[in-house]
Amino acid sequence: MRNSPKVYFKSIKHGVPLALIKKLRVLESRKAFCTPTDEKHKVLRSANGVTGYGTASISKFFDKCMWHEGFGIMGSCVEDAKILWPYDYKNFCNTMDAYQNEMKLLTQKLLLLILQTLNVTQEEMNWALSAQDSQTKLQLNSYPSCPNPSNAIGLAPHTDTLLLTLLHQGGANGLEIFVEGLGWSPVNPVDGAFVVNIGDLLHILSNAIFQAVNHRVRVNQAKQRISVAYFHGPPVESVVAPSSSF
Numbered sequence: 001m002r003n004s005p006k007v008y009f010k011s012i013k014h015g016v017p018l019a020l021i022k023k024l025r026v027l028e029s030r031k032a033f034c035t036p037t038d039e040k041h042k043v044l045r046s047a048n049g050v051t052g053y054g055t056a057s058i059s060k061f062f063d064k065c066m067w068h069e070g071f072g073i074m075g076s077c078v079e080d081a082k083i084l085w086p087y088d089y090k091n092f093c094n095t096m097d098a099y100q101n102e103m104k105l106l107t108q109k110l111l112l113l114i115l116q117t118l119n120v121t122q123e124e125m126n127w128a129l130s131a132q133d134s135q136t137k138l139q140l141n142s143y144p145s146c147p148n149p150s151n152a153i154g155l156a157p158h159t160d161t162l163l164l165t166l167l168h169q170g171g172a173n174g175l176e177i178f179v180e181g182l183g184w185s186p187v188n189p190v191d192g193a194f195v196v197n198i199g200d201l202l203h204i205l206s207n208a209i210f211q212a213v214n215h216r217v218r219v220n221q222a223k224q225r226i227s228v229a230y231f232h233g234p235p236v237e238s239v240v241a242p243s244s245s246f
């Protein structure tokens with residue numbers, strides 16, 4: 001294990017109800033992106049904010065626009081949802097809450113397994129898993145079909161910043177990871193599966209045994225792509241260093 005860096009894997013037998021995943025993506029995420037633009041503008045993400053509609057948060061590091069639209073949620077989304085759908089916000093919020101609860105449980109299980117292989121200290125384990133103060137974010141992503149895909153990118157190459165990301169991709173291809181020696185390689189959707197991405201903080205904590213994966217999203221001429229990413233990290237003010245077990 002220690003000799004071979006791990007970058008990403010797929011979680012299939014995860015116990016998250018498939019009906020919930022489908023409802024999240026097919027119904028509620030679609031609804032979020034089908035909302036008319038002037039309504040979306042009522043809940044635009046603020047300059048330093050994380051919730052509401054907006055361009056990809058990595059956009060500030062790139063000169064060109066990405067073919068992407070996102071909706072960020074941290075904890076309860078009831079305030080934004082009430083503005084968007086005053087008479088019909090509960091289904092959306094209930095689905096987002098139920099999904100975030102499932103993601104939290106799954107992240108805890110996966111992180112525990114990962115950290116056990118590293119023999120981190122109990123203190124480091126508590127820090128990484130801390131259920132109370134952890135920072136989590138749910139990000140709904142939409143990549144509309146693009147008339148000229150070779151001239152556009154959905155999401156530019158990046159690594160995720162926190163510890164672990166659980167990504168659910170819909171039916172449309174587009175996600176690619178960079179593999180040393182192979183170059184950009186597709187990670188095509190598997191029905192009901194999650195792509196588990198190692199983030200920068202786990203890369204640091206594990207002293208690069210688990211490596212943050214460089215990934216990007218290509219756009220599609222025929223289909224809109226919808227994906228949902230759940231990011232999990234330690235408390236915001238944390239100082240991160242390689243585990244003292246190294």
Ligand SMILES: O=C(O)CCC(=O)C(=O)O
Pocket residue numbers: 139141155160167169175215217226227228229
């Ligand atoms: O849409 C995807 O498959 C990737 C999304 C992603 O990388 C992100 O939200 O950080």
Ligand SMILES: [Fe+2]
Pocket residue numbers: 158159160215
């Ligand atoms: Fe990402």
